[in-house]
Each structure stands twice: as C-alpha cells, then as structure tokens.
Amino acid sequence: MQLLLNQTSPYARTARVTALEAGFGERLTLVWSDPWKEDPALLAAHPGNKVPVLITDEGIALSETLLICIYLHQLGAGNPLAIERLQLAGLGQGLIDAAFGTVIARKHGGAAQDDSVLGARRLAALDRLLARLNETSTLDAEDVDFSHFLVAVGLDYLGFRLPEVDWSAHPRLVRFHRRLLARPSLAATSFQ
Ligand SMILES: N[C@@H](CCC(=O)N[C@@H](CS)C(=O)NCC(=O)O)C(=O)O
CATH class of the missing domain: 1.20.1050.10 (Glutathione S-transferase Yfyf (Class Pi); Chain A, domain 2)
Known part of the structure; x- marks a missing residue:
C-alpha cells in the first residue's frame, strides 16, 4: 500500500494515523507529495490533485480522507461502525x-x-x-x-x-x- 501525503496536511495525517492504528505500518510506503507543485505521481493518482491518496495493494487509487479511513478500518477488521x-x-x-x-x-x-x-x-x-x-x-x-x-x-x-x-x-x-x-x-x- 502507498500513501501519498505531505507533512502539514491534517487530512493526510489522519489517514496515516488510521493506517498505523490498523496495523499497516509495515505495509505502508509513504510517498511525499506536494499538491501545490505539479507532482506527476499525485496528478496520476488523483486528478483532483489533493492529498491524501491511498494506493491499495491492487493498485486502486483512493482519494478523500473519510473514504480512505473507512477502507483502512474495514481492512483492519475494525468494529462495525456505529x-x-x-x-x-x-x-x-x-x-x-x-x-x-x-x-x-x-x-x-x-x-x-x-x-x-x-x-x-x-x-x-x-x-x-x-x-x-x-x-x-x-x-x-x-x-x-x-x-x-x-x-x-x-x-x-x-x-x-x-x-x-x-x-x-x-x-x-x-x-x-x-x-x-x-x-x-x-x-x-x-x-x-
Ligand atoms: N476533501 C479532501 C480534502 C483534502 C485536501 O484539501 N488536502 C489538501 C492538503 S491539506 C490539498 O491537497 N490541497 C490541495 C488543493 O486544494 O489543491 C479530503 O478529505 O481528503
């Protein structure tokens, strides 16, 4: 799994924390990206040009923090979401x-x-x-x-x-x- 992120984004930090808490620290490759510069990797992953983006092991690029968090929560066998x-x-x-x-x-x-x-x-x-x-x-x-x-x-x-x-x-x-x-x-x- 790859996470496209930058150091100051609260959205990206939340996605990263969720991945760590779900036990995916070892599996997660951090890809530092700057949405304010033309970053080809970020643009290819997400035409909306925002971090975070999670690229799953299947190669699917997932954008939007809440969706990434829900995906990681479910993948980590988290409790059903009340x-x-x-x-x-x-x-x-x-x-x-x-x-x-x-x-x-x-x-x-x-x-x-x-x-x-x-x-x-x-x-x-x-x-x-x-x-x-x-x-x-x-x-x-x-x-x-x-x-x-x-x-x-x-x-x-x-x-x-x-x-x-x-x-x-x-x-x-x-x-x-x-x-x-x-x-x-x-x-x-x-x-x-
Ligand atoms: N709705 C998005 C917002 C993400 C977002 O705005 N990320 C900022 C970094 S903190 C960004 O990449 N901004 C670049 C831009 O707005 O073009 C989410 O929940 O992931």
Missing part, C-alpha cells in the same frame, strides 16, 4: 475543513479573507464545532477509531496553524487531546 462514530467523524472532518479552509484562504488571499462572508462562516463554524464536540461523549470511548483521530488531528492542527483559536475552555476536548496525543501513532506523525 452511527455515533459516523456522527463524530463528520464533526471531526468539519473541524478540519473549517480550520484548513481558514489557513489556505489566508495563505492565498491574506488575513482579510477572515472578514469575507466565507471566511466569517468558517470561523463561526469552528467555534460551533468545538462547542458541539465538547458535548460529545463518544470522545470518551476507550476503543478509539478514525472518528477520534479526525478530531485529535483537527485539534492539533489548530495549535499548529491557528494558535489564536482558544479552545482551552472546553475541558472534554483538552482531556481528549492530551489522551490521544500520547498514542504512538499520533506522536510519530506530529506536524512540522
């Missing part, structure tokens, strides 16, 4: 989308993007998602899966790229983040 896990995964993906959208808009359009209609919507969504996640007891489950990894990576990405977004008043999130970041899969894939 609706609460899917709900959590949606919130986690939403957190990453709002955070990454903010970062990339600032990078390409400047800080004023935050005051645009879309920028303001993203920041408001971030606040609401953090509050909703803090009320979500599925975060406290002992048996974690990609739904938890999405949230943990999303929170870590906030610290990495948007440190001014303060979520320290959300005690469940603070506990959860500390617990998840201690896992070897997350420790080994830190943003840099």
Whole structure:
C-alpha cells in the first residue's frame, strides 16, 4: 500500500494515523507529495490533485480522507461502525475543513479573507464545532477509531496553524487531546 501525503496536511495525517492504528505500518510506503507543485505521481493518482491518496495493494487509487479511513478500518477488521462514530467523524472532518479552509484562504488571499462572508462562516463554524464536540461523549470511548483521530488531528492542527483559536475552555476536548496525543501513532506523525 502507498500513501501519498505531505507533512502539514491534517487530512493526510489522519489517514496515516488510521493506517498505523490498523496495523499497516509495515505495509505502508509513504510517498511525499506536494499538491501545490505539479507532482506527476499525485496528478496520476488523483486528478483532483489533493492529498491524501491511498494506493491499495491492487493498485486502486483512493482519494478523500473519510473514504480512505473507512477502507483502512474495514481492512483492519475494525468494529462495525456505529452511527455515533459516523456522527463524530463528520464533526471531526468539519473541524478540519473549517480550520484548513481558514489557513489556505489566508495563505492565498491574506488575513482579510477572515472578514469575507466565507471566511466569517468558517470561523463561526469552528467555534460551533468545538462547542458541539465538547458535548460529545463518544470522545470518551476507550476503543478509539478514525472518528477520534479526525478530531485529535483537527485539534492539533489548530495549535499548529491557528494558535489564536482558544479552545482551552472546553475541558472534554483538552482531556481528549492530551489522551490521544500520547498514542504512538499520533506522536510519530506530529506536524512540522
Ligand atoms: N476533501 C479532501 C480534502 C483534502 C485536501 O484539501 N488536502 C489538501 C492538503 S491539506 C490539498 O491537497 N490541497 C490541495 C488543493 O486544494 O489543491 C479530503 O478529505 O481528503
């Protein structure tokens, strides 16, 4: 299996963590790719030109983080996915989308993007998602899966790229983040 990824992508980190947690560390070849340059390997694997892409042992190139995570979860014989896990995964993906959208808009359009209609919507969504996640007891489950990894990576990405977004008043999130970041899969894939 190959994973096309870059070091700063929260999407790609989630896919990588899910692969490691499912026990595929040895089988996984990391292919470092930059979607912002014309990378022929990435373009061939995914015309949408985004990381992550997982190329399966059968040679099928799978895009979209959630689909990659579901595939890896099933391949690793993970538990049947309860609706609460899917709900959590949606919130986690939403957190990453709002955070990454903010970062990339600032990078390409400047800080004023935050005051645009879309920028303001993203920041408001971030606040609401953090509050909703803090009320979500599925975060406290002992048996974690990609739904938890999405949230943990999303929170870590906030610290990495948007440190001014303060979520320290959300005690469940603070506990959860500390617990998840201690896992070897997350420790080994830190943003840099
Ligand atoms: N919906 C995609 C989003 C992936 C994504 O946006 N990845 C970023 C890196 S963090 C990227 O490759 N961006 C390049 C681009 O938007 O052209 C997913 O869930 O995998």
